[in-house]
Amino acid sequence: MKTTFGALSLLFMLGVLLVVANPNYGLQFGLGGEEWQKYRYTDQYYIDHGVEEVGGTNIVTDIVFDYRGYDTLGEATVLFTSIAGAIALLRKWREEE
Amino acid sequence: MNALPWLIITPLFGAFSMPILGLLGRKVREYWAVIISGFTFAIAARIFYSIWRSNEILLYTLGDVSPIGEGVKFPIRIIWEVDLFGALLALTVAFVSFLAIVYSLGYMKEDSGLDKYYTLVLVLELGMLGIVITGDIFNFYVFIEIMSIASYVLVAFRNDTWEGIEAGIKYMFVGSLASSFILLGIALLYGQYGTLTMAYLAVKIAENPTLVSRVALAFLIGGLLFKSGAVPVHMWLSDAHPAAPSSISAMLSGLVIKVGGVYAIARIIFGIFNPGLHEYLKVFGAPSIGVNTLGWAIIFFGCLTLIVGNAMAVIQTDMKRLFAFSSVGQIGYILLGIGIGVVAYGEKAGEIALTGAVYHIVNHAVIKALLFFVAGAVIHQVGTKNLNELSGLARRMPFTTLSFLIGAAAIIGLPPLNGFASKWLIYESSAMYNPILAVIAVIGTVFSLAAYTRVLFTFLGIESERVKTAREPGKTMLIPMLLLMLVIILMGLLPWQINEKVMLPVAKMLEQLKGEYIMALVKFVGGV
Numbered sequence: 001m002k003t004t005f006g007a008l009s010l011l012f013m014l015g016v017l018l019v020v021a022n023p024n025y026g027l028q029f030g031l032g033g034e035e036w037q038k039y040r041y042t043d044q045y046y047i048d049h050g051v052e053e054v055g056g057t058n059i060v061t062d063i064v065f066d067y068r069g070y071d072t073l074g075e076a077t078v079l080f081t082s083i084a085g086a087i088a089l090l091r092k093w094r095e096e097e
Numbered sequence: 098m099n100a101l102p103w104l105i106i107t108p109l110f111g112a113f114s115m116p117i118l119g120l121l122g123r124k125v126r127e128y129w130a131v132i133i134s135g136f137t138f139a140i141a142a143r144i145f146y147s148i149w150r151s152n153e154i155l156l157y158t159l160g161d162v163s164p165i166g167e168g169v170k171f172p173i174r175i176i177w178e179v180d181l182f183g184a185l186l187a188l189t190v191a192f193v194s195f196l197a198i199v200y201s202l203g204y205m206k207e208d209s210g211l212d213k214y215y216t217l218v219l220v221l222e223l224g225m226l227g228i229v230i231t232g233d234i235f236n237f238y239v240f241i242e243i244m245s246i247a248s249y250v251l252v253a254f255r256n257d258t259w260e261g262i263e264a265g266i267k268y269m270f271v272g273s274l275a276s277s278f279i280l281l282g283i284a285l286l287y288g289q290y291g292t293l294t295m296a297y298l299a300v301k302i303a304e305n306p307t308l309v310s311r312v313a314l315a316f317l318i319g320g321l322l323f324k325s326g327a328v329p330v331h332m333w334l335s336d337a338h339p340a341a342p343s344s345i346s347a348m349l350s351g352l353v354i355k356v357g358g359v360y361a362i363a364r365i366i367f368g369i370f371n372p373g374l375h376e377y378l379k380v381f382g383a384p385s386i387g388v389n390t391l392g393w394a395i396i397f398f399g400c401l402t403l404i405v406g407n408a409m410a411v412i413q414t415d416m417k418r419l420f421a422f423s424s425v426g427q428i429g430y431i432l433l434g435i436g437i438g439v440v441a442y443g444e445k446a447g448e449i450a451l452t453g454a455v456y457h458i459v460n461h462a463v464i465k466a467l468l469f470f471v472a473g474a475v476i477h478q479v480g481t482k483n484l485n486e487l488s489g490l491a492r493r494m495p496f497t498t499l500s501f502l503i504g505a506a507a508i509i510g511l512p513p514l515n516g517f518a519s520k521w522l523i524y525e526s527s528a529m530y531n532p533i534l535a536v537i538a539v540i541g542t543v544f545s546l547a548a549y550t551r552v553l554f555t556f557l558g559i560e561s562e563r564v565k566t567a568r569e570p571g572k573t574m575l576i577p578m579l580l581l582m583l584v585i586i587l588m589g590l591l592p593w594q595i596n597e598k599v600m601l602p603v604a605k606m607l608e609q610l611k612g613e614y615i616m617a618l619v620k621f622v623g624g625v
Contacts, residue, residue, distance in 0.1 A: 089254075
């Protein structure tokens, strides 16, 4: 019963996502020309201004370390937390008293 | 000087320096954690006070003075956008985390691996503070992950107990699924609108509310309902909270499910899919998002949550499990308040409901922290959390019993304590909007009353063998409990003053009838 319901809702979600991924109703793929300007204006800004504003010629590193450097700090924290967590959980058990 | 960056810098520095300072020995490590979290609390209080006094949304751009790009009209950098709601949550988070850390000094004394423990607690606090101040939706996801990963580990921290590991695994699977829903929602929004800043996303969505934005909204709300422990998906919570160390349960129950769940739901609905904006669009026959459907969905889950959560609390024999189910129930009230705030947007009832929801978030954080501290003290001193073995604790542990009494009375909503005002606001608004909702809310409270009365009778009963040798815990465990009791009583003595001076402005700023959240960003553009 539960499994059937779960499978049905997964199927429903898949259907919705397929509709959303259909260019006639939802997201556009392979943008170019006017549509690029309409949907990817932020990216265009990074491409146009990245070199002069940040100084790196690699746009991705310009974004990841300058425009959105705070996210990278967050990702580093995620990594730090996972390592601290893995070490914490794999430590020896307490001695029996 | 702007204090806002220090709210992140301080716990981040504390967490990252802990592995090195931890080498200096146990005392240094503990003092460091207390100092860092105390300092964070002071910063949060200062930020809250300054925003409360100026009554303006604080917008901070990381890396520049203006979030807007050179020669264009859209934001290109990550921003922090702190309104009163965010600041109030930051204050609550910093306060409860500070007390939880002080409490851990005594409570976690017998455990090993404490350097990692304090690191992870500071990271948990950092993650929550990051969520409440951010104005960027991807950054919001990053901090949700920081918070979630730290809490998965802390739930399973006692790796030699079977229940800790089991609950940790369950929490991790469910939580990761929920996070991936949230990420999917964000990806859809970015694919459709090309921006990640929440306030600008609100503008873009209002210009062109497509099917994609609706699907993304559904994924975001669905993922966040997981995180807040709303009813069909609350099963991880009732396992995770009892299994975690009590200082962590206090933070999970008081903060994590609110910041990562209810706060985020409110922020996404009112910040990004602003009901006012879409009602306005509807008046002109423009395409808009049906916020009423959304509001009713939240009310539905809220009602379900408050009935099931409180009813399940009545039949528990494990004290911490009972408190965990009661937390589920209280989340129901908050969701109900937010839901009415959405459907009755711009009306009196909606504003009262939203005020009640905000008020209840703070109240429940304080009360549930106290109750889990009590449970921790009992487990630490007696060694069991089974209610059948705990009868007659009142004579051996009078202070703990008194704390429990106050916490229980406050959570049920007895008048001289703080739970009364917030629940009253929620009842009042639901009665104004739809009396059936008020009836459901009252039924939930009746269950809650039954559950807590049962525990109270256990505490006051005939002394059992088990508790004969019990004593009060040490000072580091009693002082946080005392402070929380004082806060509960003080907030209870001035309910309407607090409501008038703090909660009402908070709710107004969250509701943003004039789109203040968007305007705070748009004013940087100039001339638009």
